[in-house]
Amino acid sequence: MKDISIPVVARVEGHGGVYVSLDENNNVKQVEFRIFEGSRFFEAFLIGKRIEYVPSISSRICGICGPVHAVSSVKAIEDALGIELPENVKFLRKMVVVLNTIESNLLHIVALSLPDYYNVNSLIELPSNIKSKALKVLRLREYIGKLLDILCANRIHVRNIVPGGFTKLPLKDKVNAILREVQEYTKTLYDFTDEVLEKMLIDYERQSHYVALYNGREYALEDGDLKVDSVLQIPVHAYRKYFTETTINYSTAKKSLIYGVENYMVGALARLNTNTRFIRDHVKDLIRKYNIKIPSTNPFLIPVAQLLESISLIDDVLEQMPAAKYHPTRTDYSIKRGIGVGIVEAPRGILYHCYVVGSNGRLQAVDVVTPTAQNVADIEDSIIRIVSANKNLDEKHVKRLIENIVRTYDPCISCSVHIVYKK
Amino acid sequence: MKKIRVAQYSLTGCEGCAIAIINALARIPKLLDHLEITTSRIIGYVEPREADIAFVDGAVITQHDLETLKEIREKSKILVAMGSCASFGGIPAMRDDIGFNEAVRIVYGSMPNIPHTGKVEPLDYIVKVDYVLPGCPPPDWELEIFLRNMLLEKKFVLPDKPVCFECRSHGIPCLLDQGKVCLGPITTAGCEAICPLYNVPCYGCRGPIEELRLDKYLEALEEHNISSDKLLEELKIFMNKTKPRIILEEGGKK
Numbered sequence: 067m068k069d070i071s072i073p074v075v076a077r078v079e080g081h082g083g084v085y086v087s088l089d090e091n092n093n094v095k096q097v098e099f100r101i102f103e104g105s106r107f108f109e110a111f112l113i114g115k116r117i118e119y120v121p122s123i124s125s126r127i128c129g130i131c132g133p134v135h136a137v138s139s140v141k142a143i144e145d146a147l148g149i150e151l152p153e154n155v156k157f158l159r160k161m162v163v164v165l166n167t168i169e170s171n172l173l174h175i176v177a178l179s180l181p182d183y184y185n186v187n188s189l190i191e192l193p194s195n196i197k198s199k200a201l202k203v204l205r206l207r208e209y210i211g212k213l214l215d216i217l218c219a220n221r222i223h224v225r226n227i228v229p230g231g232f233t234k235l236p237l238k239d240k241v242n243a244i245l246r247e248v249q250e251y252t253k254t255l256y257d258f259t260d261e262v263l264e265k266m267l268i269d270y271e272r273q274s275h276y277v278a279l280y281n282g283r284e285y286a287l288e289d290g291d292l293k294v295d296s297v298l299q300i301p302v303h304a305y306r307k308y309f310t311e312t313t314i315n316y317s318t319a320k321k322s323l324i325y326g327v328e329n330y331m332v333g334a335l336a337r338l339n340t341n342t343r344f345i346r347d348h349v350k351d352l353i354r355k356y357n358i359k360i361p362s363t364n365p366f367l368i369p370v371a372q373l374l375e376s377i378s379l380i381d382d383v384l385e386q387m388p389a390a391k392y393h394p395t396r397t398d399y400s401i402k403r404g405i406g407v408g409i410v411e412a413p414r415g416i417l418y419h420c421y422v423v424g425s426n427g428r429l430q431a432v433d434v435v436t437p438t439a440q441n442v443a444d445i446e447d448s449i450i451r452i453v454s455a456n457k458n459l460d461e462k463h464v465k466r467l468i469e470n471i472v473r474t475y476d477p478c479i480s481c482s483v484h485i486v487y488k489k
Numbered sequence: 490m491k492k493i494r495v496a497q498y499s500l501t502g503c504e505g506c507a508i509a510i511i512n513a514l515a516r517i518p519k520l521l522d523h524l525e526i527t528t529s530r531i532i533g534y535v536e537p538r539e540a541d542i543a544f545v546d547g548a549v550i551t552q553h554d555l556e557t558l559k560e561i562r563e564k565s566k567i568l569v570a571m572g573s574c575a576s577f578g579g580i581p582a583m584r585d586d587i588g589f590n591e592a593v594r595i596v597y598g599s600m601p602n603i604p605h606t607g608k609v610e611p612l613d614y615i616v617k618v619d620y621v622l623p624g625c626p627p628p629d630w631e632l633e634i635f636l637r638n639m640l641l642e643k644k645f646v647l648p649d650k651p652v653c654f655e656c657r658s659h660g661i662p663c664l665l666d667q668g669k670v671c672l673g674p675i676t677t678a679g680c681e682a683i684c685p686l687y688n689v690p691c692y693g694c695r696g697p698i699e700e701l702r703l704d705k706y707l708e709a710l711e712e713h714n715i716s717s718d719k720l721l722e723e724l725k726i727f728m729n730k731t732k733p734r735i736i737l738e739e740g741g742k743k
């Protein structure tokens with residue numbers, strides 16, 4: 067076999083390709099997950115911006131997880147200024163993250179991953195019975211999107227998230243009307259699960275580390291410490307002590323390692339591993355029924371974890387949101403100099419924003435680490451293993467496997483490009 | 490009825506505009522009876538192919554963007570600049586104030602081996618653009634109207650009034666009265682004044698209106714005791730490469 071090159075991987079967000087070089091015995095010499103997405107330099111142009119503009123601008127880092135970027139960003143500012151949020155605002159911020167996670171998970175499962183299980187190029191080419199079930203799940207996703215629209219003015223890029231709270235919140239009745247639609251369409255997800263889950267379970271074993279938020283109260287998405295392999299617990303402020311980044315010449319994204327040497331995974335599977343006990347009982351039943359091994363670092367189970375956590379999270383939304391309070395919308399604060407960290411679980415995993423806020427109410431330093439940047443080393447590690455284990459297959463099959471493994475991680479490339487503030 | 494061949498491309502942006510297209514298709518699955526998707530990386534077709542309409546989001550930042558855009562132009566009958574980045578530079582154009590080399594120094598130390606043009610350019614700096622759908626992202630309803638018009642072989646025109654028009658028709662209290670800089674008076678309507686509706690000033694994500702009355706706007710700001718420094722700061726969010734900012738800075742230099 068010659069070297070393997072996949073210039074552009076389809077069905078991922080952003081521009082990325084894979085290059086594998088092999089020696090004469092088909093052993094892998096090197097793997098590069100090449101991200102050639104243009105750099106927009108957010109960390110550079112956010113410097114000097116007034117804090118009230120920053121969450122909305124940060125939302126524009128990513129078109130799939132904009133709302134979560136805004137929350138991570140505003141948390142960093144609030145941490146720097148020592149702002150304590152009213153309980154209802156905290157709850158609604160959490161809902162923004164939960165809804166964005168569900169919305170993004172459903173898109174990945176149905177439109178980006180599903181075609182792989184049926185060996186077709188796109189959702190459009192799926193067998194018609196599967197396609198109609200998939201489209202119904204997208205309908206459910208549409209209502210989740212509508213909830214975000216009404217909560218944050220726009221589901222793709224939020225407008226009302228500012229330091230201290232929200233500039234305005236919707237009327238309760240409007241939210242509850244959409245919740246009823248969500249409730250109505252939830253069964254489409256159960257139908258879909260019955261039909262497809264079996265097919266999504268791909269056997270594969272390998273070792274890695276996994277990192278997710280944990281707070282001991284709930285399925286942590288927006289608040290908690292970092293937990294590594296369910297053992298080591300790290301406060302968010304110590305993130306930079308444990309996780310390091312380097313610039314690599316074949317990519318506009320940087321590469322993250324834990325303890326300076328080892329790759330790790332973040333995202334739905336890491337969350338499910340870390341927070342298994344906080345998912346709904348009927349989802350635990352599914353895990354038993356289908357004999358799914360959790361914890362796991364099998365990347366092929368990432369879409370499965372997305373599906374399971376989405377089912378559980380939708381129940382949380384339906385149960386908790388009707389009691390939400392939409393007043394007050396925000397709290398006052400005063401400007402002072404400070405440094406702050408905002409870590410949340412974006413749909414694809416740990417998202418880190420860290421800012422220095424100046425006494426003039428403007429950002430002085432910006433450091434953002436996205437989930438995909440953290441997964442890059444793990445993706446490359448998985449590619450090495452998959453290519454090494456399938457040396458005897460022909461090139462076409464190996465390419466297909468590589469694309470499958472990249473897509474299973476659901477990389478979000480636009481988001482990953484624009485990394486650290488260099489000290 | 491013959492299907493319209495639609496292509497979707499993302500240059501350098503956040504791809505929210507691509508998601509907006511997917512959302513529209515999911516919302517109105519019937520559209521797929523009339524449209525054939527020829528190219529869209531996110532849907533699953535990477536290869537650039539001939540199309541009747543190509544939606545292109547993102548700005549031109551890398552060499553790859555530049556070459557792709559020229560190829561898209563050759564292969565497409567109608568080219569649509571989708572979103573603020575593609576229409577007039579939008580968010581990525583914020584880098585202009587820092588310059589490419591300084592931005593590289595801050596973010597990477599030394600630049601990875603991915604060829605950038607060193608500039609941030611909207612599509613019409615490079616090729617002929619047939620329609621623009623501005624906004625970050627463009628409003629859902631506008632995209633739907635646009636698609637419907639194309640299916641009916643009708644032209645599409647943007648509203649030629651400012652955001653204030655829609656804002657007032659919703660009875661929203663004016664943010665200028667609270668001393669905030671709102672770009673509504675100089676920004677193209679069509680978004681239903683969603684930001685003022687949520688008590689946030691319009692930051693101008695739809696770009697400047699055709700019939701720009703900057704002098705009138707500056708007068709109004711003065712009446713409300715709002716400094717033009719703050720105005721310039723807000724123009725630097727989305728409107729870096731647009732007329733109001735250019736005029737204002739040239740005026741300021743005088």
Ligand code: SF4
Binds near residue numbers: 504571573
């Ligand atoms: S216009 Fe906005 S939503 Fe569209 S690609 Fe640019 S940043 Fe993303």
Ligand code: SF4
Binds near residue numbers: 662685691
């Ligand atoms: S709030 Fe803004 S958009 Fe609305 S009327 Fe006032 S200036 Fe115009």
Ligand code: SF4
Binds near residue numbers: 625652695
């Ligand atoms: S109000 Fe202004 S910033 Fe908001 S969506 Fe409309 S044009 Fe864009």
